[in-house]
Amino acid sequence: xxxxxxxxxxxxxxxxxxxxxxxxxxxxxxxxxxxxxxxxxxxxxxxxxxxxxxxxxxxxxxxxxxxxxxxxxxxxxxxxxxxxxxxxxxxxxxxxxxxxxxxxxxxxxxxxxxxxxxxxxxxxxxxxxxxxxxxxxxxxxxxxxxxxxxxxxxxxxxxxxxxxxxxxxxxxxxxxxxxxxxxxxxxxxxxxxxxxxxxxxxxxxxxxxxxxxxxxxxxxxxxxxxxxxxxxxxxxxxxxxxxxxxxxxxxxxxxxxxxxxxxxxxxxxxxxxxxxxxxxxxxxxxxxxxxxxxxxxx
Amino acid sequence: xxxxxxxxxxxxxxxxxxxxxxxxxxxxxxxxxxxxxxxxxxxxxxxxxxxxxxxxxxxxxxxxxxxxxxxxxxxxxxxxxxxxxxxxxxxxxxxxxxxxxxxxxxxxxxxxxxxxxxxxxxxxxxxxxxxxxxxxxxxxxxxxxxxxxxxxxxxxxxxxxxxxxxxxxxxxxxxxxxxxxxxxxxxxxxxxxxxxxxxxxxxxxxxxxxxxxxxxxxxxxxxxxxxxxxxxxxxxxxxxxxxxxxxxxxxxxxxxxxxxxxxxxxxxxxxxxxxxxxxxxxxxxxxxxxxxxxxxxx
Numbered sequence: 062x063x064x065x066x067x068x069x070x071x072x073x074x075x076x077x078x079x080x081x082x083x084x085x086x087x088x089x090x091x092x093x094x095x096x097x098x099x100x101x102x103x104x105x106x107x108x109x110x111x112x113x114x115x116x117x118x119x120x121x122x123x124x125x126x127x128x129x130x131x132x133x134x135x136x137x138x139x140x141x142x143x144x145x146x147x148x149x150x151x152x153x154x155x156x157x158x159x160x161x162x163x164x165x166x167x168x169x170x171x172x173x174x175x176x177x178x179x180x181x182x183x184x185x186x187x188x189x190x191x192x193x194x195x196x197x198x199x200x201x202x203x204x205x206x207x208x209x210x211x212x213x214x215x216x217x218x219x220x221x222x223x224x225x226x227x228x229x230x231x232x233x234x235x236x237x238x239x240x241x242x243x244x245x246x247x248x249x250x251x252x253x254x255x256x257x258x259x260x261x262x263x264x265x266x267x268x269x270x271x272x273x274x275x276x277x278x279x280x281x282x283x284x285x286x287x288x289x290x291x292x293x294x295x296x297x298x299x300x301x302x303x304x305x306x307x308x309x310x311x312x313x314x315x316x317x318x319x320x321x322x323x324x325x326x327x328x329x330x331x332x333x334x335x336x337x338x339x340x341x342x343x344x345x346x347x348x349x350x351x352x353x354x355x356x357x358x359x
Numbered sequence: 360x361x362x363x364x365x366x367x368x369x370x371x372x373x374x375x376x377x378x379x380x381x382x383x384x385x386x387x388x389x390x391x392x393x394x395x396x397x398x399x400x401x402x403x404x405x406x407x408x409x410x411x412x413x414x415x416x417x418x419x420x421x422x423x424x425x426x427x428x429x430x431x432x433x434x435x436x437x438x439x440x441x442x443x444x445x446x447x448x449x450x451x452x453x454x455x456x457x458x459x460x461x462x463x464x465x466x467x468x469x470x471x472x473x474x475x476x477x478x479x480x481x482x483x484x485x486x487x488x489x490x491x492x493x494x495x496x497x498x499x500x501x502x503x504x505x506x507x508x509x510x511x512x513x514x515x516x517x518x519x520x521x522x523x524x525x526x527x528x529x530x531x532x533x534x535x536x537x538x539x540x541x542x543x544x545x546x547x548x549x550x551x552x553x554x555x556x557x558x559x560x561x562x563x564x565x566x567x568x569x570x571x572x573x574x575x576x577x578x579x580x581x582x583x584x585x586x587x588x589x590x591x592x593x594x595x596x597x598x599x600x601x602x603x604x605x606x607x608x609x610x611x612x613x614x615x616x617x618x619x620x621x622x623x624x625x626x627x628x629x630x631x632x633x634x635x636x637x638x639x640x641x642x643x644x645x646x647x648x649x650x651x652x653x654x655x656x657x
Contacts, residue, residue: 089509089512089514089518090514146473146476150468151469152472170447170448170449171447171450171524172521172524173449174449175521178444178476179512179513181479182512182517183513185483185504186509190505192501193501200497203487203490203491206487207484210483213480215394215480216387216388219473219476219480220389222473223392223393224390226469226473
């Protein structure tokens with residue numbers, strides 16, 4: 062199977078699981094308008110990077126792929142809730158996301174707040190329900206949930222969002238931007254690797270390698286986003302470029318220079334690939350993933 | 360120990376646990392402004408009914424009280440997040456809560472959205488971390504988390520909030536109001552009873568009695584709130600009375616008449632007390648709780 066075929070397979074598994082979970086009666090009776098708004102944002106396409114990483118890493122570690130489906134989808138629910146809330150007035154106040162109107166532009170601000178809350182709480186409902194389905198593996202699943210909750214939480218993604226919001230209008234600093242990239246982006250990309258390691262019962266050495274892979278991929282991914290906002294092609298990006306500068310948002314190239322940003326990204330991708338050596342040939346997919354990411358145009 | 364002393368003891372345990380959990384480094388490194396806004400709302404006093412019910416029920420069932428402290432505090436974090444988000448513009452748009460400015464009036468809308476998200480996610484971080492501390496009781500704790508997540512979620516409290524928001528400006532109906540009371544209020548009052556039953560390993564009969572007690576208490580509590588809004592004394596309530604009518608909000612007395620509302624509430628409190636018979640003398644605190652609630656003035 063080629064890398065593209067394997068990616069498509071993991072993505073398809075994610076879509077199917079999300080579609081099944083976000084149905085009335087799947088894990089709860091959900092009022093129809095609320096469900097509609099949850100589905101609008103959660104089933105809006107996207108690369109599904111986080112669930113793909115969770116599924117691929119579980120398979121690489123010879124872990125139970127079936128048991129990883131719900132955690133993969135739940136992680137995407139958490140990612141989706143963070144986008145809905147980030148787009149709200151009072152936060153980034155965005156009208157478009159992935160080329161479509163944002164949740165609050167379609168359903169209203171109140172319902173969008175609730176849709177985000179519903180996806181966040183729903184992710185834990187699904188995670189806990191899934192853990193209880195595998196009593197023999199319960200401790201592993203609870204550890205995976207702990208990793209996801211920690212990375213999504215007040216010391217992780219929410220910390221990044223909070224400092225991002227606080228730093229608006231202040232003198233930009235590279236240390237602050239690094240903190241934001243580490244937490245707002247890298248933490249939720251590290252979560253699937255740690256969760257897969259927990260579900261698969263990986264040893265400490267492998268866990269640490271995966272954690273460092275996730276960190277490097279996450280920060281590099283966000284620096285690349287900053288670079289693409291400057292040098293990217295609006296048509297390929299699916300959104301306007303140069304937006305960060307126009308809004309006065311901190312970016313790595315703006316604070317460190319474009320060449321230094323490219324060098325930092327390249328070094329991180331190199332470190333990510335080095336972290337995979339402990340997995341030998343089994344890391345083919347993650348290696349290809351890193352290769353493709355370094356060449357991405359959107 | 361009198362009922363008041365016992366209530367004060369459970370409440371004190373809750374305050375101490377919340378204060379300890381909501382500290383930088385307790386379960387995560389939390390940015391200082393984010394932590395400040397979380398603490399502003401979570402440590403604002405209040406009756407702490409949900410954690411008190413969880414602790415009292417665990418003790419009644421001879422369950423492990425120490426293991427129930429974090430779940431009790433986490434439930435209050437969930438209750439607090441729901442109030443912060445409910446008060447936001449786009450939702451109820453309230454300036455005051457418990458006689459103090461609402462979170463978004465003090466910290467801004469964006470930070471208030473994040474503070475709510477942080478308390479919701481933080482509740483699960485604390486719940487999962489607590490469960491992992493008791494490996495021998497892990498399944499019981501995970502079942503307790505499942506109960507809390509379900510009652511707080513899209514089939515529970517969030518469903519109630521969603522239908523409440525949807526029904527604004529529509530022809531009011533008693534069936535809709537019952538749905539809102541059942542989900543927006545009763546579900547999160549049933550959660551501590553179900554969680555305590557799970558943590559204590561109660562049998563199915565006791566679980567069912569506690570579930571029905573929670574439902575009756577929750578709906579009666581909300582009908583009483585509606586009644587107090589009409590007949591209550593503003594000074595005792597700590598907020599303006601007659602507000603529901605002024606806002607055109609549905610209330611039980613408005614839809615069914617004041618006498619019928621009082622009769623419905625009385626019947627539910629009676630049912631709540633009946634549900635306690637299976638626990639005999641051990642239910643003294645819950646019996647007193649119901650008695651006091653029927654006589655409350657705020």
